[in-house]
Amino acid sequence: MSSSQLSKLTILVLFVLSCTCFTSTEAYDALDPTGNITIKWDIISWTPDGYVAVVTMYNFQQYRHIQSPGWSLGWTWAKKEVIWTMLGGQTTEQGDCSKFKGNIPHCCKKTPTVVDLLPGTPYNQQIANCCKGGVLSSWAQDPPNAVSSFQVSVGQAGTSNKTVRVPKNFTLKAPGPGYTCGPAKIVKPSRFFTTDKRRVTQALMTWNVTCTYSQFLAQKTPTCCVSLSSFYNNTIVPCPTCACGCQSNTSLSGGCPHIASVVPNPGKTPIAPLVQCTRHMCPIRVHWHVKINYKQYWRVKITITNFNYNMNYSQWNLVVQHPNFDNLTQIFSFNFKPLTPYGVINDTAMLWGVKFYNDLLMQAGPAGNVQSELLFQKDQATFTFEKGWAFPRRIYFNGDNCVMPPPDSYPWLPNASSRHLTSPLVLLMTFLSAMALLHEFV
Numbered sequence: 001m002s003s004s005q006l007s008k009l010t011i012l013v014l015f016v017l018s019c020t021c022f023t024s025t026e027a028y029d030a031l032d033p034t035g036n037i038t039i040k041w042d043i044i045s046w047t048p049d050g051y052v053a054v055v056t057m058y059n060f061q062q063y064r065h066i067q068s069p070g071w072s073l074g075w076t077w078a079k080k081e082v083i084w085t086m087l088g089g090q091t092t093e094q095g096d097c098s099k100f101k102g103n104i105p106h107c108c109k110k111t112p113t114v115v116d117l118l119p120g121t122p123y124n125q126q127i128a129n130c131c132k133g134g135v136l137s138s139w140a141q142d143p144p145n146a147v148s149s150f151q152v153s154v155g156q157a158g159t160s161n162k163t164v165r166v167p168k169n170f171t172l173k174a175p176g177p178g179y180t181c182g183p184a185k186i187v188k189p190s191r192f193f194t195t196d197k198r199r200v201t202q203a204l205m206t207w208n209v210t211c212t213y214s215q216f217l218a219q220k221t222p223t224c225c226v227s228l229s230s231f232y233n234n235t236i237v238p239c240p241t242c243a244c245g246c247q248s249n250t251s252l253s254g255g256c257p258h259i260a261s262v263v264p265n266p267g268k269t270p271i272a273p274l275v276q277c278t279r280h281m282c283p284i285r286v287h288w289h290v291k292i293n294y295k296q297y298w299r300v301k302i303t304i305t306n307f308n309y310n311m312n313y314s315q316w317n318l319v320v321q322h323p324n325f326d327n328l329t330q331i332f333s334f335n336f337k338p339l340t341p342y343g344v345i346n347d348t349a350m351l352w353g354v355k356f357y358n359d360l361l362m363q364a365g366p367a368g369n370v371q372s373e374l375l376f377q378k379d380q381a382t383f384t385f386e387k388g389w390a391f392p393r394r395i396y397f398n399g400d401n402c403v404m405p406p407p408d409s410y411p412w413l414p415n416a417s418s419r420h421l422t423s424p425l426v427l428l429m430t431f432l433s434a435m436a437l438l439h440e441f442v
């Protein structure tokens with residue numbers, strides 16, 4: 001092994017170690033360490049009995065979006081506040097407003113839950129960035145659509161920055177569990193530019209809430225797995241058996257039953273995956289095929305297959321970690337963005353579909369797959385087909401970690417078998433996947 005290889009390995013090991021040190025802060029994603037959804041609450045005017053506020057959610061996560069049926073945001077009022085009216089959103093329940101005569105509030109609950117309005121809402125009920133049915137794009141994919149807003153007119157509240165109380169206990173659902181929100185913090189008031197940028201106004205008072213995601217909180221079973229193949233070995237390494245749970249023995253009549261484990265919030269969400277019967281039982285499989293070897297380049301084909309009969313994945317994305325992403329020369333029919341959470345290490349890429357071409361991964365069936373080819377330039381010092389180097393280290397689909405086959409099953413170069421198990425790289429990869437597992441379950 002050359003010294004440059006050694007130093008790269010050292011960096012990699014340090015990198016992995018640094019990731020595992022942080023696992024105690026439950027919602028930490030090594031590939032998007034600052035990923036969060038920030039909720040900004042701007043008071044724009046005081047009213048006789050309270051205030052009017054614009055609440056804006058920014059999805060600062062690089063690759064995790066919120067799909068239909070969308071987000072819901074709840075909180076607990078600090079005093080006896082009520083919501084008189086809303087624009088661009090609504091509460092799911094009105095609650096008990098029997099104390100009011102004449103003007104009836106929109107919501108009297110101590111713990112209101114707000115959802116976005118649907119597209120096509122009349123203009124007089126809209127505000128900017130509202131009415132997308134709760135769908136929030138990821139920051140890397142579509143920043144203008146990674147923002148969502150609604151306006152509330154709050155009564156029985158404080159009417160100055162000295163008497164107003166910030167709500168507590170923010171809860172964000174997407175729509176299932178997974179997000180944890182911190183306390184609201186009063187921050188410097190937001191500034192707003194007029195459209196011609198010639199005047200700046202500012203909020204009377206602003207507070208921020210930061211919510212972070214944890215796959216562990218969201219669901220305990222994976223939703224995605226990886227299979228591998230190569231031109232130099234005709235073995236196709238399948239997804240691990242039962243990677244996303246196993247077929248239940250009951251009610252098997254040709255098809256597969258609903259898998260409770262894949263449903264994040266049974267009964268409450270309309271997403272009820274009905275997954276095609278496979279050995280892995282994953283809704284999504286990512287196949288990585290090492291296709292062609294050229295003198296200075298090599299080519300990989302990626303195929304994402306949907307096994308979920310109940311789901312079209314709109315705006316899907318893939319995050320892939322492979323050391324050669326620092327020299328990706330060409331990518332066909334997917335969008336590409338390097339993710340460099342640690343600056344110097346450029347081994348992670350985000351891939352997603354081209355709008356109106358393959359940004360929709362259709363439900364299970366003949367059309368339920370998307371494909372791309374990647375052309376990498378070899379770095380002669382590190383490039384090798386040996387010991388599984390050409391295969392990805394880690395893959396996420398829509399932000400969820402995909403289950404990899406065990407490293408000792410990777411397709412081998414012919415005749416590499418005797419040295420295979422003791423090679424440092426294989427040991428390192430075993431270590432990496434063990435760490436990834438640890439990371440998942442700490």
Ligand SMILES: *[C@@H]1O[C@H](CO)[C@@H](O)[C@H](O)[C@H]1NC(C)=O
Binds near residue numbers: 038
């Ligand atoms: C939330 O994300 C933004 C953008 O990446 C970042 O600037 C901010 O520090 C993050 N907040 C927290 C509390 O991590």
Ligand SMILES: *[C@@H]1O[C@H](CO)[C@@H](O)[C@H](O)[C@H]1NC(C)=O
Binds near residue numbers: 161162186205
């Ligand atoms: C409240 O507003 C006054 C000015 O009206 C300002 O001096 C003070 O810092 C504000 N306090 C808070 C907590 O924002």
Ligand SMILES: *[C@@H]1O[C@H](CO)[C@@H](O)[C@H](O)[C@H]1NC(C)=O
Binds near residue numbers: 076168169171
């Ligand atoms: C926060 O909300 C959760 C669930 O809605 C509830 O169990 C908990 O008691 C609340 N905590 C406070 C301090 O209101």
Ligand SMILES: *[C@@H]1O[C@H](CO)[C@@H](O)[C@H](O)[C@H]1NC(C)=O
Binds near residue numbers: 038039188
């Ligand atoms: C509050 O959130 C807004 C929007 O994300 C951001 O611009 C601002 O810097 C945040 N303030 C603090 C103190 O984090």
Ligand SMILES: *[C@@H]1O[C@H](CO)[C@@H](O)[C@H](O)[C@H]1NC(C)=O
Binds near residue numbers: 249
């Ligand atoms: C599944 O069903 C088969 C035959 O119906 C039975 O032999 C087997 O023991 C069952 N397995 C489990 C785990 O229940």
Ligand SMILES: *[C@@H]1O[C@H](CO)[C@@H](O)[C@H](O)[C@H]1NC(C)=O
Binds near residue numbers: 310311312362
């Ligand atoms: C997926 O999209 C196709 C075409 O738009 C539609 O026919 C089908 O009903 C959709 N499936 C689901 C589960 O929404």
Ligand SMILES: *[C@@H]1O[C@H](CO)[C@@H](O)[C@H](O)[C@H]1NC(C)=O
Binds near residue numbers: 325328338340343346
């Ligand atoms: C990472 O690699 C990509 C693809 O080769 C390149 O476009 C990008 O500029 C690199 N980024 C950094 C920070 O080196």
Ligand SMILES: *[C@@H]1O[C@H](CO)[C@@H](O)[C@H](O)[C@H]1NC(C)=O
Binds near residue numbers: 378380
């Ligand atoms: C890409 O590969 C070439 C040839 O090995 C090398 O000179 C160049 O530094 C590499 N680029 C990056 C960003 O690593």
Ligand SMILES: *[C@@H]1O[C@H](CO)[C@@H](O)[C@H](O)[C@H]1NC(C)=O
Binds near residue numbers: 235237412413415
């Ligand atoms: C192909 O790889 C498999 C491991 O996945 C190995 O068992 C087999 O011997 C390899 N075939 C050849 C021709 O080397």
Ligand SMILES: *[C@@H]1O[C@H](CO)[C@@H](O)[C@H](O)[C@H]1NC(C)=O
Binds near residue numbers: 414415
């Ligand atoms: C290498 O593979 C070839 C064909 O598979 C076989 O004939 C040969 O004996 C192998 N050599 C070694 C050293 O394993």
